[in-house]
Amino acid sequence: MKHAFVTGGTGFLGANLIEQLIECGWQVTALHRPESDTRLAHNFGAELVEGSLADISSLQRAVPENIDAVFHLAANTSMWRGRRAQQWRDNVEGSATLARVARQKNAGRMIVTSSISAYGYQKNPIDEQSPQLADDPRHGYLYTKKRAEIAVRKEIEQGLDAVFLNPCAIVGKYDVTGWAQTFLLMAGNQLPGVPPGSGSFCHVAEVAQAHIDAFARGRCGDNYILAGIDASFLEFFATIARLLNKPEPKRTTPAAAIYGLGWLSDLVSRFTGREPAITPEKAALVNRCLIARCDKARRELGYSGDVPLETMLRESRDWLLTRGLLPSDENETVKETSH
Structure with missing residues (x-):
């Protein structure tokens, strides 16, 4: 039986990965912080260990010797300047520490969940030959994801076997804080x-399966972009509206208005100390066309990336319904669209 150590296992992607690993017969040890909701990981059958990427001693205790795989999914995804210092500690220093421990513990392979964000904002569709342009520290998430990869590569130079996955916008079940928030706002x-x-x-x-395939088939030091269905946010939001039996939006909001709201909200946050719903970083993300290609992942990992947008959004909606997170008056209407 193969044994996997997973960080970020209490999150959206992590829950899907643990579920698939257990179904494939793996033994899974999942790292979690004291305040994390561990119910899904526990129900799937993972062994839970408390620790922190910031505490190397806790990682040395938690990561078993000669483990087959370390799946590093944990990340600070904040897009607010008020969390940049913590984000650097989480994403860059935490990745460096875990990679060092994985090498010292003779892990068979480390699978690093990076992000398409490591490539920065580019006008043309991104593939693995594109330069990684995330060099503006004002875009903290992008900036730290690139530097987390650099930190792990230093351990590769010392003998660590590691592969990098760069997913785009991930949609599906077990999500309550990512794109699923759009359902809640629209409802x-x-x-x-x-x-x-x-x-x-x-x-x-598919993204979770690609992690398992990267363990078996990926090439050390290589990046694999995990893209999928290209769509405008107008198409994306219109699909959610249909799934909620809401009126479909017909036009977009001017980019200048979104940028203005982001800067105004950021100014207010300087006094309140609270992260706003819209920040300059988020405004930059949703106003751009960030399209990628996944031909390499298809060739080498067997990745598809062909699941229709409505299928993945329907799955996300149905999960929110099972958790009672959509308003009760929505439950009756959207059930009709499930048949």
Whole structure:
């Protein structure tokens, strides 16, 4: 039986990965912080160990010697300047520490969940030959994801076997804090507008499977972009509206208005100390076209990236319904669209 050590196992992608690993017969040890909700990971059958990426001694205790795989999914995804210092500690220093421990513990392979964000914002579709342009520290998430890869590569130079996966926008079950938030906003008639950008959307089950395939078939030191269905945010939000039996948005909000709201909200946050719903970093993300290609992952990992947008969004909606996170008056109407 293969043994996997997983960080970020209490998150959206991590829960899907643990579920698939257990189904494939793996033994799974999942790292978690004291405040994390561990119910899904526990129900799937993972062994839970408390620790922190910031505490090397806790990692040395938690990571078993000669473990087959270390799946590093944990990340600080904040897009607010107020969390940049912590984000650097989590994403860059935490990745460096875990990679060092994985090498010292003779892990068979480390699979690093990076992000398409490591490539920065580019005008043309991104593939693995594209330069990684995430060099503006004002875009903290992008900046730290690139530097987390650099930190792990230093351990590769010392003998660590590691592979990097760069997913695009992930959609599917077990999500309550990512793109699933759009369902909650739209269900509550709180959606402030539709941004003019676009992106590549990928199904969480396929992304999780790609992690397992990268363990078996990936090449050490290589990046694999996990893209999917290209869509504008207008298409994305319209699909969610249909799944909620809500009126479909017909036009986008001007980019200037979204940028203005982001800067105004950021100014207010300097006094309140609270992260706003829209920040300059988020405005930059949703106003751009961030499209990627996954031909290499298809060739070498067997990745598909062909799950229809409506299929992955329907799965996300149904999960929210099972958790009672959509308003009760929505439950009756959307069930009709499930048949």
